[in-house]
Amino acid sequence: MKILHTADWQIGIKAVGLGAGAAREVREERFRAAERVIEVAREHAVDAIIVAGDVFEHNGVDRAFVQRTADIVSAFEGPVYLLPGNHDALGPGSVWKHPCWGARANLKVLTRREPITALGAILYPCPYVRQQSDGNPLGWITPQDTDLPRIGIAHGSVEHPVIGESYALIAKDACQSAGLDYVALGHWHSFTPYADSKGVCRMAYSGTHEPTAYGERDSGQVLVVDIPTRGAKPDMVRVPTAGLTWLEMSRDLRTRVDLERLCRKLDSVPNPDRTLVRVTLSGILADGAGDILRHIESIVATRFLSARLDTRRLHPARDGEWVSRLPPGVIREAAEVLCAKGQSDGVAARAALELHALAMEELG
Numbered sequence: 001m002k003i004l005h006t007a008d009w010q011i012g013i014k015a016v017g018l019g020a021g022a023a024r025e026v027r028e029e030r031f032r033a034a035e036r037v038i039e040v041a042r043e044h045a046v047d048a049i050i051v052a053g054d055v056f057e058h059n060g061v062d063r064a065f066v067q068r069t070a071d072i073v074s075a076f077e078g079p080v081y082l083l084p085g086n087h088d089a090l091g092p093g094s095v096w097k098h099p100c101w102g103a104r105a106n107l108k109v110l111t112r113r114e115p116i117t118a119l120g121a122i123l124y125p126c127p128y129v130r131q132q133s134d135g136n137p138l139g140w141i142t143p144q145d146t147d148l149p150r151i152g153i154a155h156g157s158v159e160h161p162v163i164g165e166s167y168a169l170i171a172k173d174a175c176q177s178a179g180l181d182y183v184a185l186g187h188w189h190s191f192t193p194y195a196d197s198k199g200v201c202r203m204a205y206s207g208t209h210e211p212t213a214y215g216e217r218d219s220g221q222v223l224v225v226d227i228p229t230r231g232a233k234p235d236m237v238r239v240p241t242a243g244l245t246w247l248e249m250s251r252d253l254r255t256r257v258d259l260e261r262l263c264r265k266l267d268s269v270p271n272p273d274r275t276l277v278r279v280t281l282s283g284i285l286a287d288g289a290g291d292i293l294r295h296i297e298s299i300v301a302t303r304f305l306s307a308r309l310d311t312r313r314l315h316p317a318r319d320g321e322w323v324s325r326l327p328p329g330v331i332r333e334a335a336e337v338l339c340a341k342g343q344s345d346g347v348a349a350r351a352a353l354e355l356h357a358l359a360m361e362e363l364g
């Protein structure tokens, strides 16, 4: 059986803090990425699509989003198996109660922990039946003598409890103890494979089809997994599906050259209108580098889909030449105090940067 394994579409995500326009684009791109997933499924001629949980951000998402998702996935010619995850658990008011899911024969919402024999394999779905679940979601599956490949579909954390959350914990050797050939996992947003004791990868997080936030290590793709026969080594191919790039840059500055290098890098980012960028600067703003900083500010403010420049931990050189060029008296003293205080105080560092910018305008 050849499957397309994806998860964590988080349709309806609010994407707060990016600005309204960018947030709308981020929400919209998740639909476009879902359309690309269907294209990949066709190109690779998979037998079925498996979405391993958290198709939706929460059970209260706009029903127009639910209908639109169903319309996109139902365009696939084969079956699409959708697993309720912790974000879109089964229960009263669940997105899975919407009539769209029953309207097309190829849409299969996995509502029960029961084996499904289909397409020459046996599927073992592990849906969330309430908001939180404890224990191993694969715990109900026991080894079984069969000639058919056995595939688990689960949502939760692999031996890594998230602080404050009692999400389902999945053992690293779950495949072996349950006698499964492959487990399609959802919940973590980056691709993560797990090898069994023989070094064969039989369990993986596909990661989300479209990046969700800054700092995701390896999201924005799907897995095409071929499990030809029972016991065979699954053949896994990663296929990119991301439309937007979330670029995070962090620089601890010492010299003007550091800032020039960052400026060139930002200038050469491909498709800035499809890129969200977060730049965090710390360290010292070298003498005479204020103009480059202002150039960076203007690139960041105008060119990208969404951008944030954090200079709270950046401060002008404490004994920089600019301070000695200030008129003697209270202004120069203020600059000296702010520069000294700015080593450990974000507000003072920002004030020092502002004063530095104003002084450069005046002094040239």
Ligand SMILES: [Mn+2]
Pocket (backbone or CB within 6 Å): 053, 054, 085, 086, 087, 155, 186, 187, 188
């Ligand atoms: Mn989840």
